Amino acid sequence: MLMMAPEAAKLSQNIKNVKEAMSRSMEKLSDDKDLLMMTPGPTEVPPPVREAMSRPVENPYVQEEFSEFYHSLEDKLQELYGTEDDVIILGGEGILGLEASIASLIEKGDKVLCISNGIFGDGFADFVESYGGEPVVCDFQPDKPLNIKKIKEVVEQHDFKLATMVHCETPTGMLNPIEKVLEILKEEDMITVVDAVSSLGGTPIPMEDVDICIGGSQKCLSSPPGLTALSVSEDAWEIIMEKEDHHFYTSLKGWKEDWLEQGRFPYTPSVSNLYALDESVDSILREGKEYVYIRHEEISSQCRERGKQIGLEFFPETEKLCSPTVTAFKVDGEADRIQKEVREKHDILLATGFGDLKEDIIRVGHMGYNAEESKVKRTMDALEDVIG
Ligand SMILES: Cc1ncc(COP(=O)(O)O)c(C=O)c1O
Helix, strand or coil: CHHHHHHHHHHHHHHHHHHHHHHHHHHHHCCCCCCEECCCCCCCCCHHHHHHHCCCCCCCCCCHHHHHHHHHHHHHHHHHHCCCCEEEEEECCHHHHHHHHHHHHCCCCCEEEEEECCHHHHHHHHHHHHCCCEEEEEECCCCCCCCHHHHHHHHHHCCCCEEEEECEEHHHCEECCCHHHHHHHHHCCCEEEEECCCCCCCCCCCHHHCCEEEEECCCCCCCCCCEEEEEECHHHHHHHHHCCCCCCCCCCHHHHHHHHHHCCCCCCCCHHHHHHHHHHHHHHHHHCHHHHHHHHHHHHHHHHHHHHHCCCEECCCCHHHECCCEEEEECCCCHHHHHHHHHHHHCEECEECCHHHCCCEEEEECCHHHCCHHHHHHHHHHHHHHHC
């Protein structure tokens, strides 16, 4: 234990530094508007990101400086992902990233393992089907972790080309521990696709065994909606380039042939959104991504502790499964009322659940710019008031 003391002291000093830096930047950046958007994406967009978005628009086909800017944003995204794989940024939100990964990889009749314990996990199977593949869904209860043994069994029964999974199931606040799952899939040489739309920039992603990892601009990056980033491994490129029939806008092939190989954009990039994204990623890297992750851990733990104090239970079966980016509380048929009252009485925007759980879950997004103590405190004070 004694050996741990200097490490622990260093960590605690770092957390203190981050908190001080956060509160200074919050003071500097604070808006006058009262409405606090604590939804799990879109999140509040900080003023410097909005300012970046209003920069004069450059012409990506004519101005070399735009290409240089784009290259440097790709480098920063690689750093954020923690990968040396290519990173492609598509103009469209997270769903486009999900669809593009499937559209680019599969041929008719390909078997795809879709591991799911939620709505976005299931959604992958719909894409697979609509692009002519054969999804095999290995599903689990929405509040329970992925079961490695069951996944192994399913993998042994089929000849899969690829597998899909969701890191953070935003609608239920579950952070799936995917590291071991990815390891198993890679042992079978499968291509792995991970939806990290609501975890990229808020918590580490185990990138080692991931072939395509999908992020979204409006979650932990606190940028406006409209962009999705995909890291693409060499193995994934190989499959994509060998595939015969390609769709157009949803295919990543054009990005490889035109942009990565010839430095020419296949379509006009969403210039203003890219300026915003650049500022967002810069701010994470300036703070230090490890410290950003610690901040999310700390704030989410404060949110859950306060929830327990006011008698709220979180949705995932165990606290270990709760995401550091979004907390889902069980509210048993009261979600609409709570959402409405929190907004009307306290000027705070929360999200309800999705689908069958719509009325039974209320969600607090504490991601990116919103992973901040005073915002979560204000939100939990409001929740305490309306749940009575
Ligand atoms: C886990 C996850 N994947 C994908 C998406 C889809 O992203 P978008 O709404 O940006 O299309 C979302 C959006 O909430 C999400 O939470």
